[in-house]
Amino acid sequence: xxxxxxxxVFGRDAAAYDAARPSYPAxxxxxxxxxxxxxxxxxxxxxxxxxxxxxxxxxxxxxxxLEPDAVMAQMxxxxxxxxxxxxxxxxxxWDGAAGDVDLLYAAQAWHWVDVPLGYSLALRLLRQGGxxxxxxxxxxxxxxxxxxxxxxxxxxxxxxxxxxxxRRDDHDWTVDMREAGLTDxxxxxxxxxxxxxxxxxxxxxxTYSDHIMIEDESRxxxxxxxxxxxxxxxxxxxxxxxxxxxxxxA
Numbered sequence: 454x455x456x457x458x459x460x461x462v463f464g465r466d467a468a469a470y471d472a473a474r475p476s477y478p479a480x481x482x483x484x485x486x487x488x489x490x491x492x493x494x495x496x497x498x499x500x501x502x503x504x505x506x507x508x509x510x511x512x513x514x515x516x517x518x519l520e521p522d523a524v525m526a527q528m529x530x531x532x533x534x535x536x537x538x539x540x541x542x543x544x545x546x547w548d549g550a551a552g553d554v555d556l557l558y559a560a561q562a563w564h565w566v567d568v569p570l571g572y573s574l575a576l577r578l579l580r581q582g583g584x585x586x587x588x589x590x591x592x593x594x595x596x597x598x599x600x601x602x603x604x605x606x607x608x609x610x611x612x613x614x615x616x617x618x619x620r621r622d623d624h625d626w627t628v629d630m631r632e633a634g635l636t637d638x639x640x641x642x643x644x645x646x647x648x649x650x651x652x653x654x655x656x657x658x659x660t661y662s663d664h665i666m667i668e669d670e671s672r673x674x675x676x677x678x679x680x681x682x683x684x685x686x687x688x689x690x691x692x693x694x695x696x697x698x699x700x701x702x703a
Contacts, residue, residue: 465665467524471502473657475590475647477560481696482508484641488584488700489556496554496578498544498571499562503529505588509558510534519544545570554578558586564621572633579703585635586700591622593693602682606675610663618663626699635701646693651683654690 482505486492492514500506500518502525510516518539520526526539540547544559545567557575559566575585596603596611603611627638649657655676658664664672683690 465524466660467502467522467528469656470525470660471504471528473653473660474501474504474561475694477505477508477588477590478643478645478696479508480643481588481641481698484698485509485558485586485588485700486556488586492555494554495556495558496549498557498559499565500529500539501525501561503532503534505558505560506534506537507532510537512536517549519547544574547574549578551577553580555580555583556586557583558588560588561590563587563626564589564618564624568629569633572629572635576634576703581703583703584700585630585703586698587626588696588698589621590694590696593695595692598690599679599682602675602678606671606678607664607667627701630699630701633701635703637700637702639698639700641698641700642695644693644695646691648689648691649683650689651680654683654692655680 485505486509489495494515495509495517497506497509497516497518500520501522503518506516506518506529512535514536516534516537518526518529518537519542520529520539521541521543523541526541529537530539540549557579563571572585579585600611625640627640630638658679659672659676664675667675
């Protein structure tokens with residue numbers, strides 16, 4: 454499966470994605486929104502079902518979502534957020550108006566973008582002084598507490614070799630931003646956690662792209678075992694996260 458194809462696998466079960474994926478911490482959202490003053494027009498790259506959009510949209514802010522997956526785009530449209538429009542397109546293929554965007558941002562999506570082209574487009578779309586914000590929720594203990602389960606069913610996931618996942622989790626995007634010609638480079642980090650029951654964890658893990666790509670029978674066995682393991686451990690599990698917001702100005 455190509456990276457372009459993998460980037461849109463999440464729409465195979467958009468409802469599960471919307472229900473299970475976490476929202477973003479309030480302090481991270483406030484930091485992202487505060488990057489642009491005034492904030493009159495924003496573009497979100499890959500909004501999916503709107504996990505970040507719902508907290509950023511507000512009356513008077515023209516917000517355009519560029520979502521390549523039609524199913525997820527339709528779910529976002531159905532939320533009827535104020536002054537939000539959604540176009541079914543890849544960010545790299547969009548030919549919208551240039552030079553008048555106050556905030557261009559991506560939440561859980563920039564590692565799927567053609568990065569050199571992505572920065573070039575950002576500099577074309579943003580007004581002078583406009584901000585680019587790249588935000589991720591990064592699970593800190595996603596697999597280590599279930600190592601035995603993955604050894605049985607999907608050891609390749611423990612040997613994570615996907616360059617895009619490594620970039621999401623470990624890359625310092627401020628270096629790229631500076632090299633691309635952005636200024637006023639910044640990085641904001643916040644830590645938090647969430648508790649999930651067995652069904653909640655199963656649903657969440659079923660939305661990860663590396664799990665979606667596993668053959669159906671093997672994926673079911675993996676998810677069954679994850680669910681059973683949580684039940685055996687008392688019925689719930691704590692997932693630790695850090696949320697990163699990288700930013701720069703045109």
